[in-house]
Amino acid sequence: MSASTHTISLLIENQSGSLSRVAGLFSSRGYNISSLTVAETDDPSVARMTIVTSGDDDILEQIVKQLNKLIDVIKVIDFIEDLIIERELLLIRIDSTKSSRHEIIELANLFKAGIASVSPTSVTLEFMGTKQQVDDLITMLKPHGIKETVRSGAVAVAKARK
Amino acid sequence: MKTGNREEYAEEVLKKTGAQIVVDALVQEGVDVVFGYPGGVVIPIFDVLYDTKELTFVLTRHEQGAAHAADGYARATGRVGVCIATSGPGAVNIMTGVATAYLDSIPMVAITGQVASPLLGTDAFQEADVVGISRPITKHNFLVKNVNDLPVVLKQAFHIARTGRPGPVLVDVPIDVARGIVDKYEYPSSVSIRSYKPTVNGHPKQIEKVAELIAKSERPLIYAGGGCIASGCHEELRKLAETTNIPVTVTFMGLGCFPAEHPLFIGMPGMHGAKCANYTLQNCDLIVSVGARFDDRVTGFVEKFAPNASIIHIDIDPASVSKIMKVDIPVVGDAKNILTALNKKIKPRPADAWNEKVMGWKGAKLFTYQPSDTEIKPQSVIETLYDITKGDAVVCTEVGQHQMWTAQYYKFKKPRSLVSSGGLGTMGFGLPAAMGAALTNPGVPVFDIAGDGSIQMNIQELATISINKIPVKVVILNNSYLGMVRQWQQLFYNKRYSATCLRHSIKCPECKGPQECEKKYIPDFVALSESYGIPAFRTDKPSEVTEILRKGIEIDGPCVMEFIVSAEENVFPMVPAGKPIDEILEES
Numbered sequence: 145m146s147a148s149t150h151t152i153s154l155l156i157e158n159q160s161g162s163l164s165r166v167a168g169l170f171s172s173r174g175y176n177i178s179s180l181t182v183a184e185t186d187d188p189s190v191a192r193m194t195i196v197t198s199g200d201d202d203i204l205e206q207i208v209k210q211l212n213k214l215i216d217v218i219k220v221i222d223f224i225e226d227l228i229i230e231r232e233l234l235l236i237r238i239d240s241t242k243s244s245r246h247e248i249i250e251l252a253n254l255f256k257a258g259i260a261s262v263s264p265t266s267v268t269l270e271f272m273g274t275k276q277q278v279d280d281l282i283t284m285l286k287p288h289g290i291k292e293t294v295r296s297g298a299v300a301v302a303k304a305r306k
Numbered sequence: 307m308k309t310g311n312r313e314e315y316a317e318e319v320l321k322k323t324g325a326q327i328v329v330d331a332l333v334q335e336g337v338d339v340v341f342g343y344p345g346g347v348v349i350p351i352f353d354v355l356y357d358t359k360e361l362t363f364v365l366t367r368h369e370q371g372a373a374h375a376a377d378g379y380a381r382a383t384g385r386v387g388v389c390i391a392t393s394g395p396g397a398v399n400i401m402t403g404v405a406t407a408y409l410d411s412i413p414m415v416a417i418t419g420q421v422a423s424p425l426l427g428t429d430a431f432q433e434a435d436v437v438g439i440s441r442p443i444t445k446h447n448f449l450v451k452n453v454n455d456l457p458v459v460l461k462q463a464f465h466i467a468r469t470g471r472p473g474p475v476l477v478d479v480p481i482d483v484a485r486g487i488v489d490k491y492e493y494p495s496s497v498s499i500r501s502y503k504p505t506v507n508g509h510p511k512q513i514e515k516v517a518e519l520i521a522k523s524e525r526p527l528i529y530a531g532g533g534c535i536a537s538g539c540h541e542e543l544r545k546l547a548e549t550t551n552i553p554v555t556v557t558f559m560g561l562g563c564f565p566a567e568h569p570l571f572i573g574m575p576g577m578h579g580a581k582c583a584n585y586t587l588q589n590c591d592l593i594v595s596v597g598a599r600f601d602d603r604v605t606g607f608v609e610k611f612a613p614n615a616s617i618i619h620i621d622i623d624p625a626s627v628s629k630i631m632k633v634d635i636p637v638v639g640d641a642k643n644i645l646t647a648l649n650k651k652i653k654p655r656p657a658d659a660w661n662e663k664v665m666g667w668k669g670a671k672l673f674t675y676q677p678s679d680t681e682i683k684p685q686s687v688i689e690t691l692y693d694i695t696k697g698d699a700v701v702c703t704e705v706g707q708h709q710m711w712t713a714q715y716y717k718f719k720k721p722r723s724l725v726s727s728g729g730l731g732t733m734g735f736g737l738p739a740a741m742g743a744a745l746t747n748p749g750v751p752v753f754d755i756a757g758d759g760s761i762q763m764n765i766q767e768l769a770t771i772s773i774n775k776i777p778v779k780v781v782i783l784n785n786s787y788l789g790m791v792r793q794w795q796q797l798f799y800n801k802r803y804s805a806t807c808l809r810h811s812i813k814c815p816e817c818k819g820p821q822e823c824e825k826k827y828i829p830d831f832v833a834l835s836e837s838y839g840i841p842a843f844r845t846d847k848p849s850e851v852t853e854i855l856r857k858g859i860e861i862d863g864p865c866v867m868e869f870i871v872s873a874e875e876n877v878f879p880m881v882p883a884g885k886p887i888d889e890i891l892e893e894s
Contacts (some may be wrong), residue, residue, distance in 0.1 A: 160449075172442050202628070205628065209624050215501060215502050217501055
């Protein structure tokens with residue numbers, strides 16, 4: 145069985161300590177976390193976590209079960225790859241000179257990325273897309289010299305049933 | 307005017323401090339014995355305990371002892387054990403006990419004091435991040451920051467500890483919360499936690515499938531574990547086994563859930579299990595696992611474990627299912643409910659050639675050793691103890707060789723008659739646990755079978771036992787070694803007994819073995835026990851074993867019996883760690 149990337153979404157009691165229970169579970173049992181995002185939901189007593197993890201089917205099954213076992217966890221949704229809408233936010237600052245700025249802006253337009261800020265020596269872009277699109281944009285920008293990259297980690301929601 | 311006074315009085319009655327609420331919650335939950343140790347920030351709670359008549363508080367001599375005693379109380383009764391410790395060092399000292407309870411799924415509520423909440427995170431005197439430290443070794447834990455939350459938190463703590471797969475729950479109470487006041491206190495009568503709803507009834511379709519697979523199988527085996535004790539399904543288990551004539555192997559944690567004298571009993575499986583149990587596991591075509599978790603001490607090399615078997619896994623914890631072994635039919639729920647439902651579906655199965663084969667492996671005795679007239683064989687002490695008590699005793703153990711010999715040679719016939727740290731393997735567990743078990747008045751004698759190494763890890767509890775006249779009978783099998791590790795060194799490390807001889811000193815010349823050693827054994831357990839005011843006996847003569855055990859049982863109150871046993875006795879059979887369970891080492 146090969147390791148695959150997986151997105152898990154969970155609803156958890158919005159209390160101090162909840163995040164460390166989840167993070168502690170992953171570290172103590174040796175599971176990977178590629179990214180983890182957490183924020184309050186429309187119900188302020190509940191927080192939503194989106195965790196991107198990897199492992200083979202057996203490990204993923206255990207991760208879901210162990211998460212469910214945490215007393216504070218209300219619900220675990222194990223997303224199936226092609227049935228989700230997944231987005232990640234990227235803020236990226238790139239070196240730029242007068243001559244290269246145009247090229248960067250062109251790339252930004254191509255990706256439908258926004259220009260968050262411009263200075264005489266740099267351009268900061270903002271971009272939202274799938275993990276793959278974020279990766280692609282970073283690859284394209286690399287030759288210009290990346291000063292700083294900030295990725296939010298993925299958030300995901302299930303597609304509406306037709 | 308008068309009416310007003312009455313209302314004021316009524317309001318006054320409902321007013322309670324956090325400390326009063328903690329103690330009232332214990333009383334409301336039916337706790338009759340609490341173990342603990344005071345300290346600065348728990349003084350408010352102890353101040354309330356001072357006047358409380360509804361429960362007995364037992365002052366141990368170490369917080370670790372309090373945690374193990376609460377655990378022993380829980381194991382002997384199935385009720386929630388409770389211990390109290392102060393912040394910082396007190397709380398950290400109970401952690402070994404909390405982890406021990408966690409690994410064996412024992413219901414426990416640990417209450418720890420904490421520095422005042424405004425001081426949290428300031429490295430205050432005796433401050434430790436106790437919820438942080440205990441997070442991976444508790445089923446759940448709480449830090450109570452508002453006294454108004456305390457009643458609900460305590461109710462939830464007991465509920466979580468005793469339901470589902472039981473486990474320890476820790477409640478950390480800052481001193482300002484203990485001193486804080488709730489205006490209209492009422493202990494909640496019910497509890498509902500939206501994120502915690504354990505499944506207790508097995509799915510009927512799954513149970514149907516289980517019955518079908520059992521009917522189809524040719525070489526079935528029941529593999530019963532600690533979950534059978536937790537759910538109290540020993541009668542249902544027996545009915546299942548007797549109706550279907552399926553042989554039963556019982557894990558260390560399950561011992562007592564199926565009578566060891568029963569013809570279908572084939573012993574404990576695994577590293578120091580019966581050969582019969584291991585051969586049956588390796589040759590069966592179906593394992594009916596009830597409340598067991600395929601621990602590595604049972605499976606040995608997992609890839610070669612029970613290679614021909616389909617697996618039915620009955621367990622209350624879904625995370626146990628398919629964690630180690632791929633399971634064919636999982637049934638999640640309480641074992642008692644599931645077996646009750648299953649017993650209505652199963653068809654009788656006559657004993658057949660498979661039974662005959664298994665009984666052939668079983669032979670006349672599940673375990674044997676070389677007897678001796680000149681030195682006491684440790685196994686013989688356990689056998690004699692069984693012969694005298696006939697299984698009517700609560701037998702607690704420490705951890706090591708003596709623990710395995712107890713599992714092998716004491717024929718447990720009732721659930722909750724073995725109290726031992728299986729999962730964590732905590733040396734020093736037995737003495738305080740026996741104390742907790744004895745305080746439940748089980749109506750039978752309570753023993754702590756100990757090695758001379760383990761007993762010293764919590765020996766301070768002899769004071770608690772003596773002062774409170776708690777009738778614990780301590781049996782020390784003294785081989786002057788940390789025997790289990792020494793055994794591994796003998797078998798796998800070329801007899802290099804590094805740090806396992808308890809006579810060894812930093813000034814020892816080259817060691818010529820225990821026979822040549824002229825050093826005195828320290829301590830003198832008899833003198834030590836007597837200094838605690840506990841009668842004690844010692845012998846190294848096989849002929850005196852029975853007499854001393856009888857004398858110890860007859861004494862009204864605690865006693866210590868020390869048996870100087872053959873020093874280099876090993877626990878056999880043995881499957882070396884990581885080997886398939888049918889590659890068995892035996893006494894040569």
